[in-house]
Amino acid sequence: MRDTGLRYAMLDRPLILTGFMGAGKSCVGRLLAARLTCPFIDLDAEVVAMAGRSINEIFAKDGEAAFRALESTCLEHALHRGGAVIATGGGAVIAEANRALMRASGVVVNLTAPFDLIMERLSGARDRPLYAGDDPAKRVKLLMEQREQFYSDADIRIDTDGKSVEDVAAVILGYLRGLAA
Ligand SMILES: Nc1ncnc2c1ncn2[C@@H]1O[C@H](COP(=O)(O)OP(=O)(O)O)[C@@H](O)[C@H]1O
Ligand SMILES: O=C(O)C1=C[C@@H](OP(=O)(O)O)[C@@H](O)[C@H](O)C1
Ligand SMILES: [Mg+2]
Numbered sequence: 756m757r758d759t760g761l762r763y764a765m766l767d768r769p770l771i772l773t774g775f776m777g778a779g780k781s782c783v784g785r786l787l788a789a790r791l792t793c794p795f796i797d798l799d800a801e802v803v804a805m806a807g808r809s810i811n812e813i814f815a816k817d818g819e820a821a822f823r824a825l826e827s828t829c830l831e832h833a834l835h836r837g838g839a840v841i842a843t844g845g846g847a848v849i850a851e852a853n854r855a856l857m858r859a860s861g862v863v864v865n866l867t868a869p870f871d872l873i874m875e876r877l878s879g880a881r882d883r884p885l886y887a888g889d890d891p892a893k894r895v896k897l898l899m900e901q902r903e904q905f906y907s908d909a910d911i912r913i914d915t916d917g918k919s920v921e922d923v924a925a926v927i928l929g930y931l932r933g934l935a936a
Contacts, residue, residue: 767837767838768837768838768860768861768862769833769834769836769837769838769839769840769841769860769861769862770787770791770839770840770841770861770862770864770927770931771834771841771843771857771860771861771862771863771864772784772840772841772842772843772864772865772866773843773845773847773848773857773863773864773865773866773906773909774845774865774866774867774868774906775845775867775868775873775895775898775899775902775906776844776845776873776877776880776883776885776886776895777868777872777873777874777876777877777880778845778866778867778868778873778915779866779868779876779915779920779923780842780843780845780866781797781799781842782920783842783866783915783920783923783924783927784797784840784841784842785797785840785842786920786921786924787840787924787927787928788839788840790924790928791840791928793838793839793840794836794838794839794840795839795840795842796833796836796839796840796841796842797841797842798826798829798830798833798841798842798843798844798847799842799844801829801832801833802822802825802826802829802844805825805828805829806825809882810822810882810883810884811881811882811884811887813825814884814885815884823846823849823850826844826846826847826853827847827850827852827853830843830847830853830856830857831856834856834857834860834861841861843857845885845898845902846885846902848902848905848906848908849902849905854905854908858908862910862911862931862934863908863909863910863911864909864910864911864912864913864927864930865906865907865909865911865912865913866912866913866915866923867906867912867913867914867915867916868914868915868916869916870895870896870899872915872916873895873899874891874892874895877891877895885898911927911930913926913927
């Protein structure tokens with residue numbers, strides 16, 4: 756069943772998913788956009804399209820700062836498109852300007868998962884430069900701690916532990932229904 760009513764309710768407001776790598780932003784976002792029959796924008800894909808190279812290549816050749824600049828530009832473009840579901844990359848919340856823009860433009864939904872589950876979901880990931888290299892567990896732990904303050908800057912936080920992608924999308928749809936009522 757498609758939530759066409761909700762689609763119209765949020766037509767001019769993006770729904771923005773934030774959260775750490777592996778929280779499920781991309782999977783949940785794609786499903787949610789299908790349910791809402793609205794566009795789905797994955798910021799990582801937008802960055803790759805704009806740069807003409809992979810995220811791994813951008814990090815390796817241009818550095819993280821260059822990636823963050825592209826990410827901010829793509830976020831701005833995406834927010835201007837109005838009613839869409841936007842899956843951000845896990846680090847999009849670091850820049851204060853990005854957070855302010857997200858809060859001012861749409862509904863910010865933060866997906867969370869405990870450290871062990873994040874590690875489980877990321878195991879084998881090859882397209883995440885911040886997960887690659889020596890001791891990814893140590894880096895993930897540190898980044899999760901450092902970013903917690905930024906992720907908490909959201910309209911709603913949803914713990915995805917024990918929930919399927921469908922379950923998480925259903926919680927968000929329920930929240931949107933509450934907003935539209
Ligand atoms: N709620 C969930 N339950 C089980 N697996 C999940 C869930 N959310 C995401 N995953 C899995 O975790 C991995 C990362 O998901 P993804 O949507 O790419 O996360 P993100 O975009 O937040 O980094 C994928 O393999 C996906 O299938
Ligand atoms: O947390 C981060 O800094 C990053 C998360 C990634 O997106 P996902 O959160 O979708 O994996 C991607 O933007 C890049 O590898 C950097
Ligand atoms: Mg993603």
